[in-house]
Amino acid sequence: MYKISKCAFTLAVMLQASTVFAADMTMASTPGNQISRAQFLQNDTVKLPTDFHHWVHVGTFVVESGINIFDNSKIDAPLFANTYIEPSAYRHYMETGKWADGSQIVKEFTAAQNGSNCDKVSHVCKTSLGNAVYQESYTGFGYMIKDKKHFPKEAGNWAYFTSGNVKPPYPETAKAEPLGKCAACHITNASDQDYVFAAQKIGLNRNSPNNN
Known part of the structure; x- marks a missing residue:
């Protein structure tokens, strides 16, 4: 009887420890607890991210006019705007519908192909792979950071940075x-x-069930 009771006691302790561990793991993964943050060099200066193509791509739209929002310059082809969310900020938003403090968002612009094989009106290009409007070259990106410590007076604590209308390699830093x-x-x-x-x-x- 003593051996059974001892085993039962040991099992109970192990189960209790497992429960505590599971609770700790749940707390650690609570949305917003582990948001990856931007690298600030000064209060209004950040290191621009270089790995955002590994972030979550959430959508693309086309600027048909070809006007770049960074300097209002115009090209003779549409611009694509591709939006990327830092993964921890994305998870938090999808779970809660809220943007956590520390959230980072990038909107990168690319120019459409505009070669001799492309229609000048529709910008559809004929290729051996099929006819479509293709992205061709990077033209810069915008960068949003939500940070109440650095931007307590800004709307929503968001600040905005850009690389400018440039091709890679992009600048390493930017001011708000x-x-x-x-x-x-x-x-x-x-x-x-x-x-x-x-x-x-x-x-x-x-x-959307596809986004779960």
């Missing part, structure tokens, strides 16, 4: 843009979405 450069558009058109155009991104649709 003034209100009229990027933030004004988000404040005017996306204040009901915490200043992020989430409703326009198919990959941020929390009701």
Whole structure:
């Protein structure tokens, strides 16, 4: 009887320890606890991310006019805007519908092919792989950071940075843009979405079974 009781006691201790461990693991994975953050060099200066092509791509839209928002320059082809979310921020948003402090978002622009095999109106290019509008070259990116410590007075604690209208290799650092450069558009058109155009991104649709 003593041996059975001892075994039962040992098992109970092990189960209790497992329960505590599981509780700790659940707490550690609670949304927002482990948000990967931007690298600040000064209060208004950050190191631009170089690995965002490994982040979660949540959508692409086409700027048919070919006008680059960074300097209003125009090319004779559409621009694609590809949006990437840092993975921990993406998980938190998809679980809660909220952008956690520390969230990072990149919108990178690319130019469409505009060669002799491409129609000048539709920009559809004929290739051996089929006819389509293809992305051809990178033209710079915008970078949003939500950080209440560094930007306590900004709308939603978001700040906006850009590489400028440049081809890679991109600059290593950037300073926060003034209100009229990027933030004004988000404040005017996306204040009901915490200043992020989430409703326009198919990959941020929390009701889609494909995004679970």
